Amino acid sequence: MQPYDVIRSKRDTKLLDSRSIPADTRRRILQAGRMAGSAKHSQPVRFVVVEDAALRQALAACGDFTAQLAAAPLVIALVVLPGSGQHDPERAVQFDAGRAAQNMMLAAWAEGVTSCPNTMHRNEDAARLLGLPDGCRIAQVLLFGYPAAGDSGRPARSRLPLDEYVHWNRWGE
Amino acid sequence: MQPYDVIRSKRDTKLLDSRSIPADTRRRILQAGRMAGSAKHSQPVRFVVVEDAALRQALAACGDFTAQLAAAPLVIALVVLPGSGQHDPERAVQFDAGRAAQNMMLAAWAEGVTSCPNTMHRNEDAARLLGLPDGCRIAQVLLFGYPAAGDSGRPARSRLPLDEYVHWNRWGE
Numbered sequence: 001m002q003p004y005d006v007i008r009s010k011r012d013t014k015l016l017d018s019r020s021i022p023a024d025t026r027r028r029i030l031q032a033g034r035m036a037g038s039a040k041h042s043q044p045v046r047f048v049v050v051e052d053a054a055l056r057q058a059l060a061a062c063g064d065f066t067a068q069l070a071a072a073p074l075v076i077a078l079v080v081l082p083g084s085g086q087h088d089p090e091r092a093v094q095f096d097a098g099r100a101a102q103n104m105m106l107a108a109w110a111e112g113v114t115s116c117p118n119t120m121h122r123n124e125d126a127a128r129l130l131g132l133p134d135g136c137r138i139a140q141v142l143l144f145g146y147p148a149a150g151d152s153g154r155p156a157r158s159r160l161p162l163d164e165y166v167h168w169n170r171w172g173e
Numbered sequence: 174m175q176p177y178d179v180i181r182s183k184r185d186t187k188l189l190d191s192r193s194i195p196a197d198t199r200r201r202i203l204q205a206g207r208m209a210g211s212a213k214h215s216q217p218v219r220f221v222v223v224e225d226a227a228l229r230q231a232l233a234a235c236g237d238f239t240a241q242l243a244a245a246p247l248v249i250a251l252v253v254l255p256g257s258g259q260h261d262p263e264r265a266v267q268f269d270a271g272r273a274a275q276n277m278m279l280a281a282w283a284e285g286v287t288s289c290p291n292t293m294h295r296n297e298d299a300a301r302l303l304g305l306p307d308g309c310r311i312a313q314v315l316l317f318g319y320p321a322a323g324d325s326g327r328p329a330r331s332r333l334p335l336d337e338y339v340h341w342n343r344w345g346e
Contacts, residue, residue, distance in 0.1 A: 003283035004201055006176045007276050012210040034338045036275065037185040039292065041330050048340045055342055064260075079344075087237075087292050094264045095290075095312055098271020102209065103180050106279065110176035117268075119212065119260050131343040139268055143268055157214050165207045167221045169228055170304040171252075 001110065010109045011157070012116040016145030021074050025111050029074070029144065032107035036100040039092045040085060045100045045139070048077040049132050050137040055129060059141065062126035066118045072143035074113075076104070077126070082135035097139035108144050115144045174283060183282045184330070185289040189318030191261040194247050198284050202247070202317065209273040212265045213258060218273045218312070221250040221303050230303060232314065234268035235299035245316035247286075249277070249301070255308035270312035281317050288317045303325045 001009070021029075033047055050056050052072075059077075060069040069075055078097050083089020105115040117140035120126040126138050159165075167173055174182070194202075206220055223229050226243075228341075233242040242248055251270050256262020278288040290313035293299040299311050332338075340346055 001176065003174065003179045004205070004280055006206045007205045007280050010208070010210070030335060030339055032177070032180045032333055034332055035181045035183070037183070037290075039226045039290070043333055044340075046340065047338055048342070048344065050342055053344045055229075084210075087294050088296075090293070091263075091267045091312070094267035095271040095274070098268040098273075099275040100271075101268070102272040102275035107180050108176055117210075117212070119265070121219075121260050123261075130340075131345065133344065136344075159207055160216055162203060162207055164212070165220055166203055167219065167303075169221070169223055169225045171221065171306065171309075172304065 005121055006110045010106060011114070012113050014116045014143060015146065015148040016068070016072055016114065016143070017148045018071070019073065019146045021113055021144060025108070025113060026074060028077055028103045030107050032103040033100040036096070036103045038096040038099070042084065042086055043100060044081045044093045045097050046077055046079040046081065050075040050077060050117060058129050059126055062120045062122045062129070064121045066141070069118060069141060069143055072145050074144035075141060076144070078134060078139040079136050080139050094139060101140060101142060104142060107122045112146060113144050114147045115142055117142055177285045179279055183279060184287070186287050186320065187289045187316060188321040189241070189245055189287065189316070190321045191244070192246065192319045194286055194317060198281070198286060199247060202277045202281050205276040206273040209269070209276045211269040212312040215257065215259055217254045217256060217266045218270050219252040219254065221252055222246040223250060231302050232299055235293045235295045235302070236291055237294045239314070242291060242314060242316055243317050248314060248315040249251070249317070250303060250314045252264055252305060252309050253312050267312055274313060274315060277315060285319060286317050287320045290315055
């Protein structure tokens, strides 16, 4: 696929099959996250790859819609460090985490691996499970895997038309 | 470039030349932002393309490191709607804005157009300039353009080694 086709065709899904992800693909996913830019080059995002089965099970219980974490072929928690030296650090680190997440999910999708972010509704419990230092929190937990048979990885959730997304110069114009 | 090469080679820079961006490239940049996923498919991000010269000048004065906005070939404010129906909406919309931004900046870079997010330190002033509805705020303002002559678009800012980004199962492991 061309880069633009990767970007526009990527859909979030948690419907995965059990095929494992090759080590070199996994490495490119992690590198893609590392290469995402950040405010003032602060590099505030870290990745915890959760492979331990009991730990995944426990993590899956920290969100309301996260049962799939227990069995996903690849689970990566995006951890944000306490913002420092940034304006509005709490917002800045979440924005930067989103940038890293998108890099990772696009690098995966370019190789046919689909993915989805997962909110940890009980964030402090999840942080404790992963042994995060004080002040760190989990932005989202990403799951990755090949699309389940019968699922194209592109569920038919339409987007608002482009005209509703875009304004010119001022809101409403 | 292959998709992975686009992702790993993208660097943020504000050093642009004055060449304008073709309309079809601009359209793909906007589409890429539209196609980014969001929490619960809430689609909370909007794009204000700022073309008016006086408005850009005024916007450039709303940040501390944003003088380049006045003359950049393409300026797009990423606006986040008030979070609704989401857990932890303030964080969720910033994460989703980061996803949309990365899609847009990668779609641009795939066509040789570089970019950089800009923080609006005086966010309320900037929101007023763009006539945003109550409760909306600007996540970041993206500038886009071709790299300035003598600037490769890839300044030599190194990243921490991958080992410092990645932990296995638990922090520190």
